[in-house]
Amino acid sequence: MSKTNRQCRLAQRPAGLPTDDIWSFTDEAVAKAGDGEVLLEVLYASIDPAMRGWINDVRSYIPPVGIGEVMRAGTLSRIVESNHPGFAVGDHVVGMNGIQQYAIADGKGLTRVDPDLAPLPRYLGALGMTGMTAYFGLLEVGQPKAGETVLVSGAAGAVGSIVGQIARIKGCRVVGLCGGPEKRSQLIDDLGFDGAIDYKSENVRDRVRALCPDGIDVYFDNVGGEILDIALSQINRGGRIPICGAISQYNNTEPGKGPANYLSLLVNRARMEGFIVFDYAPRYAEAAAEMAGWIANGQIQAREHIVEGVDQFPEALRMLFDGRNEGKLVLKIA
Amino acid sequence: MSKTNRQCRLAQRPAGLPTDDIWSFTDEAVAKAGDGEVLLEVLYASIDPAMRGWINDVRSYIPPVGIGEVMRAGTLSRIVESNHPGFAVGDHVVGMNGIQQYAIADGKGLTRVDPDLAPLPRYLGALGMTGMTAYFGLLEVGQPKAGETVLVSGAAGAVGSIVGQIARIKGCRVVGLCGGPEKRSQLIDDLGFDGAIDYKSENVRDRVRALCPDGIDVYFDNVGGEILDIALSQINRGGRIPICGAISQYNNTEPGKGPANYLSLLVNRARMEGFIVFDYAPRYAEAAAEMAGWIANGQIQAREHIVEGVDQFPEALRMLFDGRNEGKLVLKIA
Numbered sequence: 001m002s003k004t005n006r007q008c009r010l011a012q013r014p015a016g017l018p019t020d021d022i023w024s025f026t027d028e029a030v031a032k033a034g035d036g037e038v039l040l041e042v043l044y045a046s047i048d049p050a051m052r053g054w055i056n057d058v059r060s061y062i063p064p065v066g067i068g069e070v071m072r073a074g075t076l077s078r079i080v081e082s083n084h085p086g087f088a089v090g091d092h093v094v095g096m097n098g099i100q101q102y103a104i105a106d107g108k109g110l111t112r113v114d115p116d117l118a119p120l121p122r123y124l125g126a127l128g129m130t131g132m133t134a135y136f137g138l139l140e141v142g143q144p145k146a147g148e149t150v151l152v153s154g155a156a157g158a159v160g161s162i163v164g165q166i167a168r169i170k171g172c173r174v175v176g177l178c179g180g181p182e183k184r185s186q187l188i189d190d191l192g193f194d195g196a197i198d199y200k201s202e203n204v205r206d207r208v209r210a211l212c213p214d215g216i217d218v219y220f221d222n223v224g225g226e227i228l229d230i231a232l233s234q235i236n237r238g239g240r241i242p243i244c245g246a247i248s249q250y251n252n253t254e255p256g257k258g259p260a261n262y263l264s265l266l267v268n269r270a271r272m273e274g275f276i277v278f279d280y281a282p283r284y285a286e287a288a289a290e291m292a293g294w295i296a297n298g299q300i301q302a303r304e305h306i307v308e309g310v311d312q313f314p315e316a317l318r319m320l321f322d323g324r325n326e327g328k329l330v331l332k333i334a
Numbered sequence: 335m336s337k338t339n340r341q342c343r344l345a346q347r348p349a350g351l352p353t354d355d356i357w358s359f360t361d362e363a364v365a366k367a368g369d370g371e372v373l374l375e376v377l378y379a380s381i382d383p384a385m386r387g388w389i390n391d392v393r394s395y396i397p398p399v400g401i402g403e404v405m406r407a408g409t410l411s412r413i414v415e416s417n418h419p420g421f422a423v424g425d426h427v428v429g430m431n432g433i434q435q436y437a438i439a440d441g442k443g444l445t446r447v448d449p450d451l452a453p454l455p456r457y458l459g460a461l462g463m464t465g466m467t468a469y470f471g472l473l474e475v476g477q478p479k480a481g482e483t484v485l486v487s488g489a490a491g492a493v494g495s496i497v498g499q500i501a502r503i504k505g506c507r508v509v510g511l512c513g514g515p516e517k518r519s520q521l522i523d524d525l526g527f528d529g530a531i532d533y534k535s536e537n538v539r540d541r542v543r544a545l546c547p548d549g550i551d552v553y554f555d556n557v558g559g560e561i562l563d564i565a566l567s568q569i570n571r572g573g574r575i576p577i578c579g580a581i582s583q584y585n586n587t588e589p590g591k592g593p594a595n596y597l598s599l600l601v602n603r604a605r606m607e608g609f610i611v612f613d614y615a616p617r618y619a620e621a622a623a624e625m626a627g628w629i630a631n632g633q634i635q636a637r638e639h640i641v642e643g644v645d646q647f648p649e650a651l652r653m654l655f656d657g658r659n660e661g662k663l664v665l666k667i668a
Binding site for chain 1: 395558577578579583589591592595596597599601603604605606608609613
């Protein structure tokens with residue numbers, strides 16, 4: 001048995017949109033699990049906008065991926081060898097095990113999941129980091145109250161689509177921003193949004209005013225840029241702006257533009273607050289259980305968009321930046 | 335007795351720094367107090383950066399001053415006629431009674447102060463709105479904890495100088511930004527700041543790094559612009575940025591620049607939050623009592639910078655924008 005492990009490694013730092021040549025693929029012999037270790041077969045990898053930040057050489061909430069290292073990714077894997085008392089061969093686990101076919105792990109950061117309760121990719125989506133990001137970002141940072149208006153950008157994306165649906169459950173009026181008429185229809189018809197705006201073809205400022213006639217109480221920001229400025233201009237007194245991401249800015253090769261309307265925070269006693277989902281790890285289980293209940297009773301529709309093959313990682317990552325994914329983007333590796 | 339009431343009125347909207355010609359002065363007969371009213375002789379008026387916002391024709395936390403109206407201002411006055419059961423002739427009161435020598439009021443929004451307890455202008459400074467702004471902005475929005483680092487801009491100004499001194503009382507390391515070497519020395523030698531930076535002659539980025547070696551936990555922002563961006567770049571995990579003002583931006587004739595580093599809020603789980611002191615009115619008395627205690631025991635030095643004469647209002651307002659005031663700027667009217 002000399003299986004090989006195909007891996008995607010960072011070959012050089014990107015400038016702008018990550019091109020194929022910043023990655024290299026290597027094939028090496030699959031390692032053996034040492035004492036206290038497990039060997040994982042990676043089945044699925046989560047493709048996330050945050051990855052764009054991880055490959056910049058800057059101080060951030062986790063160290064950047066080093067040149068020559070396997071690309072960091074959230075993964076769902078099956079244990080194929082175990083010398084660890086906490087894991088058995090055949091167990092399914094989520095962890096941060098990278099864009100590769102096999103990984104050695106010492107058990108830290110691995111969480112067992114039940115493959116009979118949900119489709120496996122969902123543990124990277126609504127039941128995984130994506131769902132946790134939407135859940136804690138909206139409920140803890142956004143603090144929505146029944147009757148309030150919640151605006152969410154990237155609303156057809158992995159996090160945004162869950163944010164909007166949770167806000168509906170909480171009794172809010174929900175308006176989503178997305179790119180394209182099909183996504184716009186889906187938000188309204190499939191996900192129950194009260195309003196949706198196609199930022200590519202509609203005048204966002206006018207449409208936000210029309211669809212949020214009582215102003216915005218919570219703006220959940222996934223995109224940054226001009227849309228953040230428009231939301232600031234319509235924020236209500238005491239409004240909250242959870243900053244989840246800024247996908248419109250991640251491939252900038254020059255310093256990004258800040259929100260020129262930020263003084264609206266002062267006038268409206270509003271706040272803009274960043275968060276990192278990892279901080280809520282002690283509460284993941286509780287949140288995932290609630291999310292599973294909402295999915296089970298049909299209040300939340302979880303959607304995954306699957307791309308196949310480890311070699312497709314560079315293209316899959318680019319799909320996020322032109323919005324070709326609908327719902328959670330997942331790379332099927334095994 | 336045909337006394338006249340000299341008043342400063344807004345004649346036209348400003349473009350940029352408010353020039354003399356946006357104001358007009360009128361002299362009219364002093365009115366009589368009607369039923370339930372008082373006649374006030376205005377002794378002092380508070381000169382504040384917020385005034386620049388009040389004369390723009392934009393949606394804000396209070397309506398703009400209308401063309402032809404007496405300029406809005408916080409004032410300290412003496413009651414010279416009273417048909418109101420709550421006020422007697424000779425009482426001293428603070429209120430929003432405008433840049434004029436006399437005013438009629440119905441008692442709403444007037445608060446009696448004791449002229450024997452403090453110099454009168456102090457009721458517009460450390461014991462007035464200015465002190466309340468520093469107190470609630472720092473303690474409620476900034477939430478400083480002992481041992482943390484607090485950076486404050488406009489630190490030699492009315493609000494900033496109080497913010498820094500309260501932060502010291504709370505056991506924080508305090509660094510101030512100010513304009514000029516004299517102010518810099520005063521912050522250290524007179525007000526007990528741990529560090530001070532002259533933004534006009536020093537490299538702010540380098541000096542902030544040097545004087546805040548453990549990063550910034552609270553950045554109290556009075557100025558906006560590039561200094562806000564530098565503070566964002568050094569904000570610590572969980573940091574708080576109370577947005578009190580943005581004096582560097584108020585005279586912009588083109589849309590201001592937003593803070594390009596705002597994504598530091600995300601990476602550092604930090605927040606930027608605006609506030610308006612008026613929201614804390616129910617707690618003014620409690621805060622003023624604590625402030626008076628700190629002044630009495632020497633923990634806070636309150637300084638007022640007095641300019642004389644109602645006709646000096648236009649020039650006094652401009653003094654704020656080139657930082658010619660040291661401490662609280664007050665216009666002596668009577």
